[in-house]
Amino acid sequence: MTEKLRLDIPLVLPDVSHAADACVARLMDEFNGRDGIEQVHVTGLQDGGPAQLCVHFDADVLSLRQIRELIVSAGAGITERFGHALWQVEGIGYQRRARTVAEFVRRVPGVLDVEANAGGVVRVEFDRGATSEQVVREALAGRGIRIAKTLGREAPNEHEHHGEHDHHGHSHGEHGETGHDHGHAHGGFLGPNTELIFALGCGAALGLGYALTKLVSGVPSWLPLNLYILAYVLGGFFTLREAIDNLKLRKFEIDTLMLVAAAGAAVLGAWAEGALLLFLFSLGHALEHYAMGRARQAIEALAKLAPQTATVWRDGSTREVRIEELVVGDVVLVRPNERLPADGFVVKGTSSINQAPVTGESIPVDKHPIDDAAAARGRPQSVDAASRVFAGTINGGGAIEVEVTRLAADSALARVVQMVSEAEAQKSPTQRFTDKFERVFVPAVLALAVVLLFAWVVIDEPFRDSFYRAMAVLVAASPCALAIATPSAVLSGVARAARGGVLVKGGAPLENLGSLNAIAFDKTGTLTEGRPRITDIVTFAGVPEDELLAVAVAVEALSDHPLAAAIARDGRQRLQGREIAPASDLKSLTGRGVTAKLGAETIWIGKAEMFGTEGIAALGTEAASAIEKLRQAGRTTMVVRRGNQDLGAIGLMDTPRAGAREALEALRALGIKRMIMISGDHARVAESIAKDVGLDEAWGDLMPEDKVEAIRKLRSEAKVAMVGDGVNDAPAMANATVGISMG
Known part of the structure; x- marks a missing residue:
């Protein structure tokens, strides 16, 4: 068996x-x-x-x-x-x-x-x-x-x-x-930007020496010469270290050739040209170092979204421990407005949790205790979304207890960080080609220079002429396209983009931007504003809209829920200064809605599912029909009841950014054939927003790893960019041909 x-x-x-x-x-x-x-x-x-x-x-x-x-x-x-x-x-x-x-x-x-x-x-x-x-x-x-x-x-x-x-x-x-935890890597004795300082110092010495030579008459020759020598020292310091390491490995790489070419230029008296070679080469390396440092800091910032400690139940009491000490099966207490320390499922309490940092959902998600904890322990990945929670997300107004299902290093947030780190280490196709080309090109040029150096043995000419010819070949064959032309073009493109408010991390993304034929967009904060707004107001039985809004604003002004804040903010704008009677005695029915007193009457505001349970009268046919229409349109719907009368329903939605449709039309005009929205929000919501901004495709209910798979699928068919703004988008952006981060 x-x-x-x-x-x-x-x-x-x-x-x-x-x-x-x-x-x-x-x-x-x-x-x-x-x-x-x-x-x-x-x-x-x-x-x-x-x-x-x-x-x-x-x-x-x-x-x-x-x-x-x-x-x-x-x-x-x-x-x-x-x-x-x-x-x-x-x-x-x-x-x-x-x-x-x-x-x-x-x-x-x-x-x-x-x-x-x-x-x-x-x-x-x-x-x-x-x-x-x-x-x-x-x-x-x-x-x-x-x-x-x-x-x-x-x-x-x-x-x-x-x-x-x-x-x-x-x-x-x-x-x-x-x-030891260091916030950044130190590049040398001048701090993390030592290489950049050396490269800029090289450029300054080169520029000053060249200016003295060309613009100032009567300058003693030793002054610009010493400045060029200083430029050689500053520009060649890190390159020399790399070349020595490569020679110890019996390898000839581009660092070696650049140094030899610069030395050859000095022998020929072309000090400025040699210093220029070293300046551009060292500046390219320094900027790459700087970009990688910024990328590393961004990855560290992702990891810091999770709290460092957790309040855990052990031996009948609570105590604070580091999140690394949490084990599968631990029950942690999460107080209102705290970040969750671990992935798991809710075993006690109800609350609304802001999952935008991990899943990208624009509206907080209501959570309630799991029905069968034993089954959830056996298959934690199958836990219903209404009970599953993630490290790094933000608890709402209710205290909850969460049973841990993953260790700190295996949480969804940790996997996001790992996926970004792994993708950052991957080389671009051009970089791989350049690496292979260097392995052949550098030894070939050095071998040719050696042959020419000893040409005087074979042909009748002075050694001086053979030496001069060998040095001239070295300088002429210095890898300009690899070490100068490409970095110069990249620097020019990056600088131009920066002036337009776009930060490009290097040459590979810049190169790939020109060959894109598909773009995937996150929804929340990218195509939308990232906060809910009132989009629809439906009244029942002839109730005036102002009356419905006045009741809703009075009650929701007492609540700290994001949806309540949206109703209070937008409702006041629509009422245009109308006096609103104050409500009192607010009680939260976490996961469903709120109840309060307005004068002598009881007000109920919440989801349709709140009505018809726990002694609350069910909704009428008109109300149920109107709510279903709003939901079909992708709206989050709140019903307002006063006493026994259903006043109406309010539809909320994360609204599109101004100019989103025009931007997408401009991309189509540039030749982008396919544009898709991929979102962690519900499919109906994603489809509704996509329709509003003019997109034909929308994929919803995607976790960060699902977005990665979606991008990989798209990338197998085309060169694709991923545009996003949240932590949940980072792995997908890293796996796209080009990742574009908003903000």
Whole structure:
């Protein structure tokens, strides 16, 4: 009889941070093909759940206990032998430097794999039998790389569920970060912008030297010469360090050729031309470093949306702990207006939660306790949206208790940060082509220069002439298109965009903007204003509109709910200064609406579902029909009742930005063939807004990972840009051909 055992990967391999790690493949290879084991694979990735190792085994050959002991033992053996380290480091500011550092560390005996990116994240896998983490640290220090923070997870505690066919292991581990928390990376002794300061100093020395030569007569020759030498020192300082590192690796890259070309220009007496080469090259590197620093700060800002501590119930009382100490199954208390510390589901209390930071929904979502907590624990990814909550979102006016279903490092917000980080490290097609071209071009030019240098041996000419010809070839063959023309064009384009209020992060996005044929838009805050407004007022039984609004404004002015604020604000504008009688005794029916006293009468304002329950009279036929029409149009609808009389309904919606339709028409005129709205809001709302602004397609009810999949699907068909403004849009923007952030 075939059965399945599922174990969370961190339970078996505590040091492994993701299912694509080589140790997972080693563990699977060890069991695939063994007697009694039919299949071993990774599951849980497609439905958003935690990655798990799923083992199909023959229960007549191996018992559950035996298979579990075999897997845990094998995992312990792999963990003991193979070490992993994930660090945030200082000293990597651009992709070429990251590549050089990774190559250095990869040559340390015992190091199996190294990944480094321009954002300063280094991941190392090593064989503990041949080396140690300390040796790897020393290798990085030898390259001028300082470890600022250790990123990773600690070993989880065991927690396993076993059923007749499926067995789930849920780790109660702690995912955390250790080390020293630095808000930014320091580029050198002048702070994070040392390279930029050096590059600008090089340009200043070059410009002053050139001005003295051309504009001032009678200047002694040594003065501009010394300025050019200063420009050489400042412009070539970081380039020389990179070239030396590459030569130690027996590699000739563009840094080496630029230095040799600049030296050749100096030998020929063309000091200004050599200094110009170094200035443009160093400025390109410095700006790339600066852009990556800004990107890293943006990613850190995403991570800070979640609170650092949580109030958790333990041993019958509450205490405050760091979010990294939360384990699956903990119950946390979230007070009104606090940010939620973890993903989970509501077990007690009702409230409205602002999910815009994670899902992009423009209006707070009402939450109520889960009906079956036991079933939710078994399949947390299937919890209904009305009870599921996310770390980093903002609680409304009610206190709630949330049972944690994901560790801090596995929350939806943490996955957003991870997806952005991974996408930032990817190279553009042009960058990959340039890297390959450099590997051939640089050695070829240097070899040609060497051949020409010794031409005097073969032909009858003085050594001086051969040397001059070799230096001339070096200068002429300096990679102008790679090191000067492209950065100059990029800088010009970026500067022009900046003057128009658009910040472009580098050459790759600028290049890709010109070849787009599809654009995907987020809704909230991008095509819309990001706040609800009154769009429709429907009165019942001849009630005047002013009377309905006066009652609604009087009551909603007492509430702090975002929808109440919209009704009070827009209602006052529509009443144009009319005197409004004050309401009192406001009571919130969280998730449904409010009730209050206006004079001697009771006022009810809320969703249609509030009426007909708990002793509140049901809505009449006219009211129910009007509400359904508003909902079909994508409106959030609030019913107003005074005593036993239904006064009317108010429809609210996040309204389109002024000029949104005109902007979309301008994009069509530029040749953008396909434009789509992708939103975390309800499909009806998304379709209504899309119709208002002139879009033909609208995809709603999308979580951040769903938006990523939507962009990947679009990208397989066309070059697509993603336009958004929220945290929930960041992974989709990072996975698009070009990501465009509003604000």
